[in-house]
Amino acid sequence: xxxxxxxxxxxxxxxxxxxxxxxxxxxxxxxxxxxxxxxxxxxxxxxxxxxxxxxxxxxxxxxxxxxxxxxxxxxxxxxxxxxxxxxxxxxxxxxxxxxxxxxxxxxxxxxxxxxxxxxxxxxxxxxxxxxxxxxxxxxxxxxxxxxxxxxxxxxxxxxxxxxxxxxxxxxxxxxxxxxxxxxxxxxxxxxxxxxxxxxxxxxxxxxxxxxxxxxxxxxxxxxxxxxxxxxxxxxxxxxxxxxxxxxxxxxxxxxxxxxxxxxxxxxxxxxxxxxxxxxxxxxxxxxxxxxxxxxxxxxxxxxxxxxxxxxxxxxxxxxxxxxxxxxxxxxxxxxxxxxxxxxxxxxxxxxxxxxxxxxxxxxxxxxxxxxxxxxxxxxxxxxxxxxxxxxxxxxxxxxxxxxxxxxxxxxxxxxxxxxxxxxxxxxxxxxxxxxxxxxxxxxxxxxxxxxxxxx
Ligand code: BES
Ligand code: MN
Ligand code: MN
Numbered sequence: 001x002x003x004x005x006x007x008x009x010x011x012x013x014x015x016x017x018x019x020x021x022x023x024x025x026x027x028x029x030x031x032x033x034x035x036x037x038x039x040x041x042x043x044x045x046x047x048x049x050x051x052x053x054x055x056x057x058x059x060x061x062x063x064x065x066x067x068x069x070x071x072x073x074x075x076x077x078x079x080x081x082x083x084x085x086x087x088x089x090x091x092x093x094x095x096x097x098x099x100x101x102x103x104x105x106x107x108x109x110x111x112x113x114x115x116x117x118x119x120x121x122x123x124x125x126x127x128x129x130x131x132x133x134x135x136x137x138x139x140x141x142x143x144x145x146x147x148x149x150x151x152x153x154x155x156x157x158x159x160x161x162x163x164x165x166x167x168x169x170x171x172x173x174x175x176x177x178x179x180x181x182x183x184x185x186x187x188x189x190x191x192x193x194x195x196x197x198x199x200x201x202x203x204x205x206x207x208x209x210x211x212x213x214x215x216x217x218x219x220x221x222x223x224x225x226x227x228x229x230x231x232x233x234x235x236x237x238x239x240x241x242x243x244x245x246x247x248x249x250x251x252x253x254x255x256x257x258x259x260x261x262x263x264x265x266x267x268x269x270x271x272x273x274x275x276x277x278x279x280x281x282x283x284x285x286x287x288x289x290x291x292x293x294x295x296x297x298x299x300x301x302x303x304x305x306x307x308x309x310x311x312x313x314x315x316x317x318x319x320x321x322x323x324x325x326x327x328x329x330x331x332x333x334x335x336x337x338x339x340x341x342x343x344x345x346x347x348x349x350x351x352x353x354x355x356x357x358x359x360x361x362x363x364x365x366x367x368x369x370x371x372x373x374x375x376x377x378x379x380x381x382x383x384x385x386x387x388x389x390x391x392x393x394x395x396x397x398x399x400x401x402x403x404x405x406x407x408x409x410x411x412x413x414x415x416x417x418x419x420x421x422x423x424x425x426x427x428x429x430x431x432x433x434x435x436x437x438x439x440x441x442x443x444x445x446x447x448x449x450x451x452x453x454x455x
Contacts, residue, residue, distance in 0.1 A: 026092070029065055029152075029154045039066070046058070049128060071145040074140055082170060083144060087121060092115040117432035130440070141448050178417050178418055179417060181421050192393065210306075223320040306320070373451065395415065416443070
């Protein structure tokens with residue numbers, strides 16, 4: 001590869017300006033108030049792919065937000081890389097916790113602060129710029145297809161349909177994704193696993209109306225008290241999940257795999273001080289790396305009901321609600337876990353309380369190989385640009401579509417992410433290092449180069 005760093009050096013400011021333009025579009029897929037903005041982000045990606053030299057660029061409509069597709073086929077005999085990313089972002093709420101407005105990107109201490117800076121606009125846009133670089137310097141070594149979606153943060157259900165209906169158009173040799181994190185800027189790593197997800201909302205109903213908490217209190221089950229108790233009962237004293245059958249399919253690691261997983265550097269003191277917590281918490285018998293990497297979880301994401309306004313109102317509520325996520329590991333199945341949860345939750349409801357369990361989107365866990373030509377190309381690319389071979393790690397988050405790529409297209413993915421866990425994804429003050437942005441743009445062309453070499 002020639003002139004990679006030179007090209008980046010001479011286009012540095014523009015690369016940043018363009019990303020800032022994209023970050024200013026509040027493409028929040030979860031909130032219909034931002035509908036026009038989500039479409040605008042898709043149009044932006046289309047224009048930039050075309051400018052960079054992609055052919056057949058199209059904003060493909062779906063029942064939800066569109067998928068931006070484009071490709072450059074230079075020779076059908078060459079390997080093809082399918083680049084996946086997302087242009088939608090999580091809601092920025094609560095806005096008051098941001099030090100600068102979420103859709104007005106700024107650079108502070110070498111980091112870009114904005115919603116989507118890392119997840120996934122910054123990381124996805126590196127691929128558009130790396131492609132531009134390879135086109136302009138006449139050294140695109142593989143065919144490339146781009147598929148950039150706008151519903152990753154809400155479960156990718158329309159992308160699933162698109163993938164099933166466009167198998168031929170999406171045929172490739174590997175999927176390349178930058179939507180995960182690495183250990184540190186001087187410790188590159190590649191995720192070789194992601195957790196799956198089962199997500200439910202529960203509604204717990206007691207009396208038919210809100211009641212005076214003095215007149216009725218003590219004589220009628222309070223749905224909030226009951227919900228709190230039901231939730232608390234779903235972990236035992238060792239923090240194991242108590243849903244019958246929950247662990248039945250969990251694939252335990254071999255001793256060798258467990259040793260390998262723990263080779264990744266991890267500083268527990270740094271972990272605690274970053275989060276300002278006095279201690280970690282979790283399932284007995286597993287350490288922090290294992291708890292996020294290879295073990296399933298159950299967590300309440302939100303809980304509400306009753307009176308939460310100013311002052312006090314003495315009321316015994318009629319209803320209480322919670323949103324609950326379960327992170328899954330191989331070989332758990334999202335549908336199976338959702339139904340085990342439902343059955344259990346219904347069974348522990350006391351008489352006099354009605355419960356409704358509403359399943360939301362889910363996704364299957366994945367593991368990716370560390371000995372494939374694609375993984376080795378990614379490792380070599382990172383070694384070239386970081387001067388260090390990346391460490392294989394397990395990511396705790398989920399990208400549900402990755403399992404579907406495998407099932408429907410028969411394609412493995414390479415999760416070559418450049419973010420950091422400290423980038424505050426989904427939180428206020430999300431950021432992405434300027435270093436990481438340029439490093440990604442620099443590394444991606446080497447992946448193309450080494451992947452071509454391996455074929
Ligand atoms: N990019 C993340 C997933 C991620 C982040 C994986 C860091 C590994 C390390 C993705 O955008 C995401 O947030 N996924 C959701 C999935 C969901 C909305 C279906 C998640 O993990 O909560
Ligand atoms: Mn993401
Ligand atoms: Mn996300």
